[in-house]
Amino acid sequence: MKTKIFMIAQLLCVLTFATVLSSCEKDSRPEPKSVLKGRVVYDGQPVNVRSNGVQLEIWQRGYQLFTKIPVYVNQDGTFSASLFDGNYKLVRLPGNGPWLDNKDTIEVELRGTKELDVPVQPYFVFQNDTYSKGEGKVSATFNLKQLNTSRNLERVNLYIGKTTIVDPNNNDGNAQEVAANITDLTKPISLTVTLPAALAGRDYIYARIGVKTSGVGEMLFGAPQKVMLK
Structure with missing residues (x-):
């Protein structure tokens, strides 16, 4: 019985040493430069x-x-x-x-x-985008160019927020127009968002337009734009 206990203790020591050695080897590996x-x-x-x-x-x-x-x-x-x-x-x-x-x-x-x-080749790209403020509102006007006709337009959006990170998951307000209401891509598209209470009184906000292609999970966006409110 003592012999078995001694052998188990030896095995545990070996395993512990191997674990420590492996951990030390990982810790001593150089960082990628x-x-x-x-x-x-x-x-x-x-x-x-x-x-x-x-x-x-x-x-x-x-x-x-x-x-x-x-x-x-x-x-x-x-x-x-x-x-x-x-x-x-x-x-x-x-x-x-x-x-x-x-x-x-x-x-x-x-x-x-x-x-x-x-x-890469996007399905759509933005052109001639401009941003403006109104009384309690922010607007964006842009042209949408279709680069590939294998998929259709689903919608366009205007997102606004406090920071430059502006998208469907990070915004304080948004507006959208569905494809059914956009019948001529040769004409400019305009979207307007009413400023929510969370943005009231601020000196500026960030605005960003996005386009959703049917059957494609991710949207393509314009660059975030700083819009002065005062």
């Missing part, structure tokens, strides 16, 4: 999206499997990832952004810091 950063672009210009809504995937081949590294795209279309030097594959996640799916892989050889533009 190389940086892959860039923009999601159309026609050389960044594509604005919802904050923390759209992902890219970076893949690296390991000893046995590919390792996936998800990278969120910022609302201004930029992204950044800290990585170790190496060879990677960057993938535009299908069905994730407000653009056509593109299954092409972008090969990335990373040594230090690298900047990269990731091209």
